[in-house]
Amino acid sequence: MTAEPLPPGATVGIVGGGQLGRMMALAASKIGLKSSIFAPDEDCPAFEVATFRHCAAYDDRAALERFAREADAVTYEFENVPAEALAIIEQHSHLAPNRRALEVSQNRLEERRFLAGLGLPCAPHAEIRGRNELEPAWSNLTAGQSDTLLFLKLARYGYDGKGQMRIGGAGDLAPARQWLGNEEALLERGVDFAYEFSMLCVRDQGGRMSCYDPPRNVHKGGILRESIVPAALPDDVLATAKDIAGEILAALDYVGVLAVEMFAERHNGGIRPIINEIAPRVHNSGHWTLDACPVSQFENHIRAVAGWPLGTTERHSDARMVNLLGEEALRWPSLLEENPSRSLTLYGKKDAVSGRKMGHFVELKPKP
């Protein structure tokens, strides 16, 4: 742990070169810190704005050591960084969030065990180790109602709807067996949710925690399309969701921003929050904080990592964030002309591959 805050001019290392790393680097620059990006892809978005660039594979020990020694603190932008890379980095620099947070969230089974250990609410689920465990688990979770909707989710490398398969009835079992092979996976009952939302929380090195107003999130095909604040959660749901996030952050001794994706489940005529998954990082559903808050999720993350006092998580405006996927980003001139008050962010990605997150825009509205 850094006892003293890093002084302006210090270097924050960021593992990963995507748009989250890019926006973290920009946030570090805002407050006078230097940024250093470690990423395997020369053309990655974050290199374009970084003070220092380390282009190497995640298993290149020498390169990881050079990167870590140069940085006064190191963080990461996504949970699919190999834990072994962080193990090397933490020997040479201050790492936040810690490796345990990454390990818990990069494996769905690990994550569920962690949440179960805290007694936190998740959808009914079972752990599956290879195809032969699929049918018994399915029978259990459907409990005779064979049209119950289930989701089979690979333990590793799932994000943006990847690594998932829908099981809507017995007829889906054979293709699911084939798809799964010998992989580990989570089989989960579909939640009857009214809407999705996410808790975006930041915790500093002294254990103080603060949450942004949770956005209501709209997904299509497993990919986030829109986040809207306020989410208009009932007060008791918001309070429960904050408690849940607080327990997770404390249990992980977490430093930085963490996102908890949640379902607002219909339950006994009311609504209750159910955890979908956690992400040990800044989160797509928090991009509106760049425009609607004096201190964005990116800046508060960097402040926490650097041992700085946290900024407010309050917002001055209501906001709607819309992701630009693939070719949608090519419409930027008309998006700006249609509404000159839109704040556009583009990530510097070269190819507008279908479904790829190319940028986003935010529309603000005065708070009522």
Place this chain on the structure above:
Amino acid sequence: MTAEPLPPGATVGIVGGGQLGRMMALAASKIGLKSSIFAPDEDCPAFEVATFRHCAAYDDRAALERFAREADAVTYEFENVPAEALAIIEQHSHLAPNRRALEVSQNRLEERRFLAGLGLPCAPHAEIRGRNELEPAWSNLTAGQSDTLLFLKLARYGYDGKGQMRIGGAGDLAPARQWLGNEEALLERGVDFAYEFSMLCVRDQGGRMSCYDPPRNVHKGGILRESIVPAALPDDVLATAKDIAGEILAALDYVGVLAVEMFAERHNGGIRPIINEIAPRVHNSGHWTLDACPVSQFENHIRAVAGWPLGTTERHSDARMVNLLGEEALRWPSLLEENPSRSLTLYGKKDAVSGRKMGHFVELKPKP
């Protein structure tokens, strides 16, 4: 002129590596453009965030040509760039604002002639070519009232109160003669002003112009300390000030952000705007736009230079911007702890030299 807007991924060249260049580069990155900085000082703030870095002297023709060829458009961050450097750059890239805007504003005499040519209101003044012209001009401007306050301002390289001398009476003439030597200067009558404000306007390649709400500015020792919006200008003063700015931008066929520093002069029991000086660039008194507007002065400047549609110049909040000079910036931890809603920007400068602009913070308030 670029007929088509530059596509995302294009490179905007910025001449000058100070904090204005740094914040321009960050704004370019936000909208998916690459930045390229040309500056003579290796340690300059803007290099830390730039995609491409050209470290060379302003009279290094080969380096200027390389820089200009690499950039799809070029702009500049301050008016003391040698005009000869821009003359080289404009042969190889699209330059905005144009060279004429720089030439007019980097010489006070040139600037006054330009403004006089448009019939725009300035304080009574005289052009001085060397010490021998001082006393006759002084007699003229004081018109027998020898305690009239005058300012003697060198024609070149004046900013932040540098290159100026106060003449409060006949006794100051001898030291002023010595200080002036053979330089060219402007001798100007002090304005009885109620307050200072600035117009921050942006004009696109098609001639459309838009102005931010003018901030009220507080200077000490010639250096800006605070900018506050709204400035609470009377409607007629605001309308006149906008007309003045519009005439300046149109006369220069200007593209980008231009600042007009103005005095609110007491006149016949009312207030009227008087031009102090113009700056062909983003301006310190507009830093609050980063926090209080969906589209900042930096982003609108880059959009204009890149031929993009301009964004709104409206603000969602009232704002107060406070400059951090020299050692004041060392107080950043307590500045953040005292008020977690402050948005802090630090410029990455190494040495907290007295009077040096090291950063600023902004406080927002809801609009009434």
